[in-house]
Amino acid sequence: MKEQDAKDLLKKYVAGNCTEEEKGLLETWYLQYEIKDLPQIAEEDKEEQLDEVFRSLPIHRSPIRVVSLWPRIAAAAMVLIILGSGLYFYRHKLPKEELVRHEHVNDIKPGGNKAILTLADGRNITLDDAANGSIAKQAGVTISKTKDGQLVYEVIASANDDVDAPYSLNTITTPKGGQYQISLPDGSKVWLNAASSLSYPLRFNKKERKVELTGEAYFEVAHNTALPFKVKTANQQVEVLGTHFNVNAYQDEKSAKTTLLEGSVKISQIQSNVSKLLKPGQQAIVTNAISVIDVDTEEAIAWKDNLLMFNEDNLDHIMRMIARWYNVEIVFNDDSLKxxxxxxxxxxFANVSHVLKKLEQLGGVRFTIDDRTIKISRN
Known part of the structure; x- marks a missing residue:
C-alpha cells in the first residue's frame, strides 16, 4: 500500500467511514509495520492528540498506555495526520518467524443471521433456510421473512376478535454464531444476539405485552401507555411503556444487566420483588440485589452495531463473547489468564483469527485453534 493511500484510509478509519473491505485492507497492512520505524514526534504533541484518536483504535490491553503494535502505529499515524506534518510511514516487514508465530492455520468465520422459529403447534422453521415472504399464518397473524433477514408479525384478524382469549406462544432461538431481528405484532422491534431465545404471544392481550428472554436482546418498544411492555428473565423483570434498552441475561454470566438508552424502565428482582427505576445512560446489575451505575451505552449495544467491544473486561468474559459469536469452545491452559x-x-465480521491476533500482539497470551476449540496459553 502506498503511503498516501494508507494516510487516506486512516483518515476514513478515524471518521468511521471505512467499508468492511477497507478495514480489512488497513488492518492487514498494519501487521507489516513496526512503530520504531515511524518518524519521531515530540511526546507532548503525541499526548495532546492521543485522547482524541484513542477511542477509534482496536483492542488494547489495560492499562491503556501499555505498548502494543497497532494502537501506537495508528495513534502516531493519526497524530501525523492531525498535525499535518507531511511526514510519511516507513515500511518495515516483520521477521519471518514473527509472521509465522501469528498465523492460525485453522480459521473460523464469524456468525450471521441464523435462527429457528418454533410455532405454537410445535413446528420448527429454520429461518436462514426459509424463502422470503410469508412463512406461516396462525390465529389471525401472518409471519413473514423479509429480504434483509427480519421476522415480521402482522395482525390481519378483525379488531373484534377476542385477544384476551388464551393465546399461543412463538419462540425464536438463535444458536451460537447466530443473530436475528424480530418485529413483534405491536410494532416493537427486537434484535436477538447469539445463543439467545425470545418467547412471545402471537397477539398481546389487553392487559400487558409480555415476553420472556434468555441470553441478550436489544429492544425498541412501541409506545403504548395503556399496555406496559414486560421482559422476564431468570431473575428479573423489566417493565416499560415505550423505550430503547438492552438486556444481557446469559445464564453463564454472574449477573443480568439492563442498560437504558432512552425513556425509563422499572427493574424488579423476581425473588425479592425489590425494584428500581433507571434513567437514560444507566445500567442495572441484578444478582440477589439490584445495583445501578452510569455507563457508556455505546458499549452495551456494540454487538447490535456489529462490533465486539470491551472496556476493562477480563479475558474470561471476552472469550465467552467470542465463543457465542464464533460457535467455538474455549480452553484455558492457564487459569490465571482469565x-x-x-x-x-x-x-x-472478521474471522476469529483476526480477533485473536489483536490480542496476541499485546503480549503475554497465545491462542491455538484446534478445529472449533480455541486453546489459550501464556506466551
Whole structure:
C-alpha cells in the first residue's frame, strides 16, 4: 500500500467511514509495520492528540498506555495526520518467524443471521433456510421473512376478535454464531444476539405485552401507555411503556444487566420483588440485589452495531463473547489468564483469527485453534 493511500484510509478509519473491505485492507497492512520505524514526534504533541484518536483504535490491553503494535502505529499515524506534518510511514516487514508465530492455520468465520422459529403447534422453521415472504399464518397473524433477514408479525384478524382469549406462544432461538431481528405484532422491534431465545404471544392481550428472554436482546418498544411492555428473565423483570434498552441475561454470566438508552424502565428482582427505576445512560446489575451505575451505552449495544467491544473486561468474559459469536469452545491452559483486562473494539465480521491476533500482539497470551476449540496459553 502506498503511503498516501494508507494516510487516506486512516483518515476514513478515524471518521468511521471505512467499508468492511477497507478495514480489512488497513488492518492487514498494519501487521507489516513496526512503530520504531515511524518518524519521531515530540511526546507532548503525541499526548495532546492521543485522547482524541484513542477511542477509534482496536483492542488494547489495560492499562491503556501499555505498548502494543497497532494502537501506537495508528495513534502516531493519526497524530501525523492531525498535525499535518507531511511526514510519511516507513515500511518495515516483520521477521519471518514473527509472521509465522501469528498465523492460525485453522480459521473460523464469524456468525450471521441464523435462527429457528418454533410455532405454537410445535413446528420448527429454520429461518436462514426459509424463502422470503410469508412463512406461516396462525390465529389471525401472518409471519413473514423479509429480504434483509427480519421476522415480521402482522395482525390481519378483525379488531373484534377476542385477544384476551388464551393465546399461543412463538419462540425464536438463535444458536451460537447466530443473530436475528424480530418485529413483534405491536410494532416493537427486537434484535436477538447469539445463543439467545425470545418467547412471545402471537397477539398481546389487553392487559400487558409480555415476553420472556434468555441470553441478550436489544429492544425498541412501541409506545403504548395503556399496555406496559414486560421482559422476564431468570431473575428479573423489566417493565416499560415505550423505550430503547438492552438486556444481557446469559445464564453463564454472574449477573443480568439492563442498560437504558432512552425513556425509563422499572427493574424488579423476581425473588425479592425489590425494584428500581433507571434513567437514560444507566445500567442495572441484578444478582440477589439490584445495583445501578452510569455507563457508556455505546458499549452495551456494540454487538447490535456489529462490533465486539470491551472496556476493562477480563479475558474470561471476552472469550465467552467470542465463543457465542464464533460457535467455538474455549480452553484455558492457564487459569490465571482469565483475569487479564483488555479494552477496545473489533468488527464482528472478521474471522476469529483476526480477533485473536489483536490480542496476541499485546503480549503475554497465545491462542491455538484446534478445529472449533480455541486453546489459550501464556506466551
Amino acid at each position: 483475569t487479564e483486562l483488555y479494552s477496545g473494539s473489533v468488527s464482528k
